[in-house]
Amino acid sequence: MSKEFIETLITKEMIDEKIDKLAKILNEEYKEKRPVFIVILKGAFIFAANLLTKLTMDLRVDFMVLSSYLGERNSSGKVRIEEDISIDIDDEDVVVIEDIIDTGLTYKTLKKKLLANSPRSLKLVTLLDKRSKRNVDENPDFTCFVIDDLFVVGYGLDYKQRYRNLPYIAVLKEE
Ligand code: IMP
Numbered sequence: 090m091s092k093e094f095i096e097t098l099i100t101k102e103m104i105d106e107k108i109d110k111l112a113k114i115l116n117e118e119y120k121e122k123r124p125v126f127i128v129i130l131k132g133a134f135i136f137a138a139n140l141l142t143k144l145t146m147d148l149r150v151d152f153m154v155l156s157s158y159l160g161e162r163n164s165s166g167k168v169r170i171e172e173d174i175s176i177d178i179d180d181e182d183v184v185v186i187e188d189i190i191d192t193g194l195t196y197k198t199l200k201k202k203l204l205a206n207s208p209r210s211l212k213l214v215t216l217l218d219k220r221s222k223r224n225v226d227e228n229p230d231f232t233c234f235v236i237d238d239l240f241v242v243g244y245g246l247d248y249k250q251r252y253r254n255l256p257y258i259a260v261l262k263e264e
Contacts, residue, residue, distance in 0.1 A: 170202070193228075200213075234258075243257055243259045244258050
């Protein structure tokens, strides 16, 4: 591969501001409830950590490890559940925390699986939404940023496991 370089797309300040807004909405919507937040690993770990520390309701957190890109820039078109949740979500209010919704295939697969466990409600929050790439009829309930069809890294998102530690979202380009 030719040399790659990154260009900032969304700054840390912009992300912090959106997370504050999202936390306010969730604190209001779930204040009388005891939701279970399911963090989709690996990409959502930084977004989830920052969002969850701003939530004030009585909540529980679980994790699911999924893979669809298999380290490449384009989705493999197949979603693998590498590790499942351990909390029983039967009759619970569930909120999934995702890093990015691209084609929507990952969420479609995930939703089908979670609904089979009869949650009382199921919502999705995502940091990023590549809306123009959607090829299934699944949309997030809360989105921080809608972005163009660009391959992005940082704030948890990777390219071949690199760049996850960037405190902002950047576009990965090739020279
Ligand atoms: P979907 O199934 O096509 O919606 O893909 C969702 C998953 O693909 C995300 O959870 C990410 O892991 C990965 N993904 C999609 N777009 C990007 C990107 O621009 N950078 C890094 N990972 C991405």
